[in-house]
Amino acid sequence: MLTLYGQVMSRAQRNLWLLEELEVPFEHVKVNQNAGESRTEEFLAINPNGHVPALKDGDTIIWETIAINWHIANQHGAGTLWPADGIEQALVMQWSLWMTTELEELLVDYLRHAMVYPEDKRDPAKVEAALAGYPVAMKVLEDHLQGRDYLVGDSFTLADLNVSSMMGLVDVYKQFDNSQFPMAIAWLEKVLGRPARAKALART
Numbered sequence: 310m311l312t313l314y315g316q317v318m319s320r321a322q323r324n325l326w327l328l329e330e331l332e333v334p335f336e337h338v339k340v341n342q343n344a345g346e347s348r349t350e351e352f353l354a355i356n357p358n359g360h361v362p363a364l365k366d367g368d369t370i371i372w373e374t375i376a377i378n379w380h381i382a383n384q385h386g387a388g389t390l391w392p393a394d395g396i397e398q399a400l401v402m403q404w405s406l407w408m409t410t411e412l413e414e415l416l417v418d419y420l421r422h423a424m425v426y427p428e429d430k431r432d433p434a435k436v437e438a439a440l441a442g443y444p445v446a447m448k449v450l451e452d453h454l455q456g457r458d459y460l461v462g463d464s465f466t467l468a469d470l471n472v473s474s475m476m477g478l479v480d481v482y483k484q485f486d487n488s489q490f491p492m493a494i495a496w497l498e499k500v501l502g503r504p505a506r507a508k509a510l511a512r513t
């Protein structure tokens with residue numbers, strides 16, 4: 310039995326959505342990072358970085374959302390969400406890492422400094438940087454999605470899930486000007502509408 314640590318209103322949403330897509334049974338421990346629960350001695354023994362999520366599979370503990378999803382998809386999604394073809398596997402990883410390196414920090418900075426942090430802790434420079442960086446990354450997505458329904462191949466894969474889940478977290482993408490990105494937004498709203506994501510969101 311797998312154990313997933315992390316509440317749905319965190320990056321753990323990425324893993325919860327995948328587990329629901331693949332209908333994998335798991336125990337859900339709703340560690341609340343906002344209440345300091347990812348920094349307890351007990352949780353630091355699970356993830357020494359003090360972050361959620363983490364996954365326990367037997368004696369193995371895995372952290373980092375992309376690595377967790379890679380493991381789950383390899384074990385339970387081979388030939389579906391995890392493509393059989395080696396080139397497509399590389400492209401799934403390309404898009405997953407693209408999100409974490411090109412867009413994710415910028416979205417998180419925006420969330421923190423425009424929405425979550427109290428006024429006196431907000432840094433307007435972070436908001437400015439996010440507003441400047443968002444269209445640059447989104448143009449890459451928009452250009453790639455011309456004539457395509459999904460990021461890799463012609464069906465929904467782990468690439469679509471890993472990229473869209475972070476943009477869908479509290480609908481952060483709606484905070485930006487998306488008028489130049491119709492294909493990307495149509496793709497995003499299609500994949501975020503999947504029933505398995507709704508099941509993950511219900512795990513509050």
Ligand SMILES: N[C@@H](CCC(=O)N[C@@H](CS)C(=O)NCC(=O)O)C(=O)O
Pocket residue numbers: 319320321342343347348359360361362372373374375
């Ligand atoms: N790169 C990591 C980031 C994990 C992360 O920063 N998690 C946040 C929640 S989304 C967290 O635990 N924050 C609380 C803390 O660091 O104390 C991943 O993708 O798993």
